[in-house]
Amino acid sequence: MFFPFRTLSTARCRIDPLRAEDAEELWAITDESVTAKVHFLPDPFTLSDARALIAGCSKHDCFLAVRDRRLGHLLGVIGAHRQAGRRIEIGYWFAATARGRGLATESLRAATGLIAQRFPTCRLVAECHPENGPSRALLERIGFASSGAAGKRPGRQLFSQAVSAMRIDVC
Template sequence: MRLSSERLMLREFRAADARDVHAYASDPEVVRYTDWGPSNLAQTQERVVAKAARGVEGDDAYSWAVTIRGEDRVIGSAEVRIASRDHRRAEFGYVFAREVWGRGLATETALLLRDTAFGSFGVHRLYATCHPDNAASVRVLEKAGLQLEGRLRDHLWVRDAWRDSLLFAAVSSGPSGIRAFDVSAGQ
């Protein structure tokens, strides 16, 4: 299941993407606020090969390689994870190579994921968490229409310390409860 927007194409990962992914997964600036990394090449390769074997969809999660339309190079990754089918609740996340920051591409991706979750997937509540100091990500989530709901204390154990997270969410304005929740729609 590929997704496209004005400037972006979100596609399945391929094993050959490991080099592109490693460029950002190994960058300390990129992983400063993530709960993983920096990754070494072997770790990146293992993860990319596993994602390539799995395809976009698997185990209630959708994982995409983000590319600029017309170029094949991977500039980031994006994910939607179905947290509860019964309650039509999903979480999303994204990470981008430093060289493409500040061009609105994360915002474009977040909007695309939001529209896909609410539209094709029938999600009702979409949420994301981010590090309290991650001002750029806070801004992206706000621009994608999510609202701050609160601070999750000691939410993550990262690099030998507890870490708070901010919780952002948006609720579908669609006809809740009427449409069957079908995450395989739109494939």
């Protein structure tokens, strides 16, 4: 697994790689509101699908659990996927009960900040449907901007993390 840490903590969240014992909670939070938007998730998403996703983490793909820092409940998932051309694609989904509370912003800001720090020559990217207002706003809050280019997936737009003055991308 390429992801650069074992555990990251924020004010309200703990972020660490998904583990086999997370399968039931992953299955529970991955409902139709998620599978309708995340292209690679089957609908319905089954417990077997949850186990396969967790087992599929590799040196190029990592799925991170976003947990409630106090209680340890699974709130969401952040995917980090190494791509050709020194790019790392970020994706995410959160339980319906975790939405609208700033948890995605908090956890994604922390995770993408650490990824950018650990992989300074990589560009962080994400794809989003232009009409998905909440996801687009989230990406903008954590420092991503639309590139204006179409994403690889139909109907999606490519977003890229803005390069800060403290970071230099080497081509």
